[in-house]
Amino acid sequence: xxxxxxxxxxxxxxxxxxxxxxxxxxxxxxxxxxxxxxxxxxxxxxxxxxxxxxxxxxxxxxxxxxxxxxxxxxxxxxxxxxxxxxxxxxxxxxxxxxxxxxxxxxxxxxxxxxxxxxxxxxxxxxxxxxxxxxxxxxxxxxxxxxxxxxxxxxxxxxxxxxxxxxxxxxxxxxxxxxxxxxxxxxxxxxxxxxxxxxxxxxxxxxxxxxxxxxxxxxxxxxxxxxxxxxxxxxxxxxxxxxxxxxxxxxxxxxxxxxxxxxxxxxxxxxxxxxxxxxxxxxxxxxxxxxxxxxxxxxxxxxxxxxxxxxxxxxxxxxxxxxxxxxxxxxxxxxxxxxxxxxxxxxxxxxxxxxxxxxxxxxxxxxxxxxxxxxxxxxxxxxxxxxxxxxxxxxxxxxxxxxxxxxxxxxxxxxxxxxxxxxxxxxxxxxxxxxxxxxxxxxxxxxxxxxxxxxxxxxxxxxxxxxxxxxxxxxxxxxxxxxxxxxxxxxxxxxxxxxxxxxxxxxxxxxxxxxxxxxxxxxxxxxxxxxxxxxxxxxxxxxxxxxxxxxxxxxxxxxxxxxxxxxxxxxxxx
Numbered sequence: 288x289x290x291x292x293x294x295x296x297x298x299x300x301x302x303x304x305x306x307x308x309x310x311x312x313x314x315x316x317x318x319x320x321x322x323x324x325x326x327x328x329x330x331x332x333x334x335x336x337x338x339x340x341x342x343x344x345x346x347x348x349x350x351x352x353x354x355x356x357x358x359x360x361x362x363x364x365x366x367x368x369x370x371x372x373x374x375x376x377x378x379x380x381x382x383x384x385x386x387x388x389x390x391x392x393x394x395x396x397x398x399x400x401x402x403x404x405x406x407x408x409x410x411x412x413x414x415x416x417x418x419x420x421x422x423x424x425x426x427x428x429x430x431x432x433x434x435x436x437x438x439x440x441x442x443x444x445x446x447x448x449x450x451x452x453x454x455x456x457x458x459x460x461x462x463x464x465x466x467x468x469x470x471x472x473x474x475x476x477x478x479x480x481x482x483x484x485x486x487x488x489x490x491x492x493x494x495x496x497x498x499x500x501x502x503x504x505x506x507x508x509x510x511x512x513x514x515x516x517x518x519x520x521x522x523x524x525x526x527x528x529x530x531x532x533x534x535x536x537x538x539x540x541x542x543x544x545x546x547x548x549x550x551x552x553x554x555x556x557x558x559x560x561x562x563x564x565x566x567x568x569x570x571x572x573x574x575x576x577x578x579x580x581x582x583x584x585x586x587x588x589x590x591x592x593x594x595x596x597x598x599x600x601x602x603x604x605x606x607x608x609x610x611x612x613x614x615x616x617x618x619x620x621x622x623x624x625x626x627x628x629x630x631x632x633x634x635x636x637x638x639x640x641x642x643x644x645x646x647x648x649x650x651x652x653x654x655x656x657x658x659x660x661x662x663x664x665x666x667x668x669x670x671x672x673x674x675x676x677x678x679x680x681x682x683x684x685x686x687x688x689x690x691x692x693x694x695x696x697x698x699x700x701x702x703x704x705x706x707x708x709x710x711x712x713x714x715x716x717x718x719x720x721x722x723x724x725x726x727x728x729x730x731x732x733x734x735x736x737x738x739x740x741x742x743x744x745x746x747x748x749x750x751x752x753x754x755x756x757x758x759x760x761x762x763x764x765x766x767x768x769x770x771x772x773x774x775x776x777x778x779x780x781x782x783x784x785x786x787x788x789x790x791x792x793x794x795x796x797x798x799x800x801x802x803x804x805x806x807x808x809x810x811x812x813x814x815x816x817x818x819x820x821x822x823x824x825x826x827x828x829x830x831x832x833x834x835x836x837x838x839x840x841x842x843x844x845x846x847x848x849x850x851x852x853x854x855x856x857x858x859x860x
Contacts, residue, residue, distance in 0.1 A: 334426065334516040334646045335621055336578040338569065339638070341388070341520070342558060343381065343435060343527040344603060346588020347612055348595040348727060349555055355595070356727065357552040358539065361563040362616075365580065369618035370665050371628045376676055376708075377586055377613035377635045379604050379720070381437050381461055383679070384585040384635055385522070389418045389438070389450075391639025391650065391658040393677050395783060398791035401683040404439045406460045406472040406808055407795035411439020412450065417654075419639050420451030423518045426646040429453055431507050433500045434522030437461050441799065443810045448484055456483050456503050458496075458524065460808055465496045465524065465531040470808060478801025480808045487807040495533055496524045497554070501561035505568040513573040516646065521565065522585075525558040528592050532557055545728045551593025576620050579645065581638065584614040595727040600761045605720025606678050606706035608761055623666045631664040631671035641665075677783050678706035683790055687717045690749030699777040701749040707776055707783070711756035714766075714776035717749055724760070752776070 349355050351363040352371070378384040382403040383394050389412065394400045397413050404410050412418070420430040432452040439445045440459040447455040458480045463470040468481035468491075481488045491499060504521055511517055532553035539556065543549040562582070569575040587610040588594025590602040601607025613635070636658035643650040644660045659672040681704045690702025695716070699705075704717035752766040752773050766773050798811045 333514070333577065334428070335619070336513070336517040336519075336569075336574045337423070337428075337642055337645065338519045338521065338565070338578060338580045339388075339642075340562060340565070340580065340582045341385075341434070341522045342582075342584050342614070343522070343524055344586065344589050344592070344594060345526055345555065345558075345584040345614055346590070346594035346596045347584075347599055347609065347614060348597045349526075349551075349588055350614055353614075356543075357555045359555060359559040361559045361566065362582065365562070365566065365582065365618040366616040367626065369580075369616050369625060370622060372613075372615035372617070372631075372633055372665070373628050374630045375583075375613045375615040375633045376611050376678070377584060377615075378679070379586050379606060379610035381435075381527075381585055385436075385438055386412055387634075387636045387657075388638055389420070390416045391419070391636050391654075391656040392416070393636065393657045393783075394679055395677070395787035396655065396657065398788050400679060400681045400787070400790050401792045403461060404437065405795060406470070407476070407797070407799035408439070409441045409793050409796050409799075409812060410791055411441060411445030413791075414444055418451045419642060420518060420520070422451075422639075422643045422648055422650065423516075423646050424451055424453075426516070426643070426648040428516045428518045428646060429511060430518045430520075431455075432520045432522070433457055433503050433507075434520075435461070435524050435527075436522070440808070440810055441796070441812045443485065446485055446810070452520070454484065454507070456481075456488070457500070457522065458482070462527050462529070463496070463524065464529060466493055468492055468496070476800055478804070478806055478808045482809070487805070487809065489807075495531075495557075497557050497561050498533075500524075501564045504565050508568045508572045508574060511572075513577070517574065518642075518646075523558055523561070525561075526551055526554040526594070528589070530554065530593060545593075547591075547593040548595075548728050549593075579617065579619040579621060579642075582614070582616050582618070583635065583638075586610060587612070590725040590728070593728070595725070597726050598724065598760055600724050601720060601722055602725065605722065606704070606715055607719055607722055608755070608759060609725075610720065611678055611706075612759075617665050621666070624668045627668070629665060629668070631661065631669075632673045632676070633661050633664070633671060634658065634673060634676050637661045637673065675707065675709040675779070677780075678708065680705040680780060680784055680787060681717075681790075683792060685718060687749035689747050690717055694750060695777050696774050698774075698781050701777075705780050707780055708755060709776055709779055711754050712772055712776060713753045713755040713761075714773060714780075715751040716777075716780070719751070 349357055351359040352366055378387060380403055383399060386397055386399050390397060423430055430452050432447050432455045434457040436447055436457060436459045443449060459482060460470045460480050463480045468479055469477055470480045471477040479487065481491055500523060504519060530547060530550035532550055536553035536557045540549045540552045543552060569578055587596050587603045596602060596609030599609035599612055601609035603610055639658045640650040640656055640660045641662050644662060650656055661671055663669040664671040684704040686702035690700060692700045695701040701716045706715045706719060750766045750773060751764050752769060753761045754765060801808050804811060
């Protein structure tokens with residue numbers, strides 16, 4: 288144990304970890320002003336324009352003001368002039384973060400607790416949920432989305448233009464080629480995925496998506512009147528795989544030995560320049576002075592595809608801090624206290640009530656929301672109304688071998704994957720995912736001896752407890768020392784689980800194959816099929832009430848195979 292500690296210290300020193308003071312203001316800050324100084328700002332004459340920029344798979348370490356070797360001058364400047372969110376949490380993978388952003392609800396309250404929505408699944412963001420853009424439309428906003436959707440599309444009712452956006456340009460699936468917009472969901476299951484509105488945008492193929500999306504934002508701003516409030520949701524595909532970048536950006540990092548890191552860095556810098564162009568367009572067309580720009584990552588970086596969450600533990604897809612601690616800042620002339628770092632607890636669900644409140648609307652826990660209005664905490668430096676975060680409860684994820692109900696004091700099965708933060712304490716149960724600390728892979732061939740310094744042997748345990756305020760890197764497990772805290776947090780998991788709705792993770796449907804849709808990904812479920820499903824559900828409900836009805840043979844077969852496929856899918860997961 289002492290040897291491991293010594294080696295870990297060497298590795299930390301070798302990467303400058305101990306020399307980085309996170310509490311100091313960013314070195315990229317420019318212009319006058321001090322942290323915490325009241326900045327006068329006139330009341331906006333109308334609701335502010337809201338620009339929400341979401342990046343994909345950008346690691347916590349992969350921004351200039353976190354000491355990265357990647358150039359992000361625009362993000363550094365915007366963050367330095369605004370409010371950096373250094374206690375900000377997101378979800379570990381794509382669909383959950385996006386669903387919680389647009390609904391203000393935890394995954395357990397939308398049925399999306401498990402994994403992502405895959406292209407061939409008959410699944411999407413629940414249609415009974417009122418989305419953020421729909422609430423903003425009610426407040427008089429013009430709403431536009433550019434970029435990655437990844438919230439399901441099997442029915443037309445699931446599309447962005449049916450869920451509150453006036454216009455949409457982007458992809459419906461999780462990842463596409465940055466130039467050709469092709470996406471394969473398995474061998475031979477490939478299709479085109481770039482849509483404008485509800486039509487396939489074949490003619491836009493060949494343009495690099497990051498640049499295409501920034502150009503579309505500029506076009507929207509040029510054609511819109513600043514006198515009408517605007518909501519722009521810009522969900523960049525960058526920097527998700529595949530690792531592709533224009534050659535001119537790669538040239539800047541030609542001396543970086545690790546090829547994946549080199550490509551990834553180029554993509555981040557290209558995205559940074561896209562943000563610069565969007566900011567410039569806001570100023571040119573008269574939106575900037577009455578705007579709120581929010582920047583957020585969607586999950587932790589994928590460390591084996593060039594990303595880095597150093598010095599946090601874990602990576603994308605895990606419930607360690609490296610998977611759920613987000614990059615985030617707010618930049619706006621309307622902020623009352625600018626040029627500072629906020630350590631107020633903020634979660635991605637909080638943007639829903641916060642932005643609805645800024646728009647002059649109302650949203651509260653009475654609406655079934657899990658988010659809080661954190662604008663006073665961000666703008667004025669007040670205490671955050673949030674004191675805890677349910678990271679997730681996933682009953683379908685592989686159960687941990689060493690977990691049990693007995694280990695959970697008889698109230699919680701610790702084999703179930705779950706994570707929660709209450710105050711300064713964070714509890715994980717089940718299998719949280721890959722738990723190493725992974726330094727930035729800047730070298731061409733990462734030395735195995737260095738790599739092993741931060742390797743963690745697979746522990747025979749299924750419960751972890753950390754004081755996340757004192758130990759943000761999750762190096763000291765306190766579960767054995769504080770069983771009282773473990774029990775209290777397990778009880779909170781039990782409370783949350785009582786409010787959870789069943790997981791919706793249906794089997795894949797072969798009719799989703801792009802070959803049946805002209806070679807493109809898109810809605811495939813017909814209205815007739817939806818009516819049949821509703822009728823079948825109604826018959827099942829009637830039968831359960833004792834009113835027996837004769838079922839057709841095909842309906843019985845359909846029901847049988849649906850249940851069989853669901854069981855097989857659960858076993859595969």
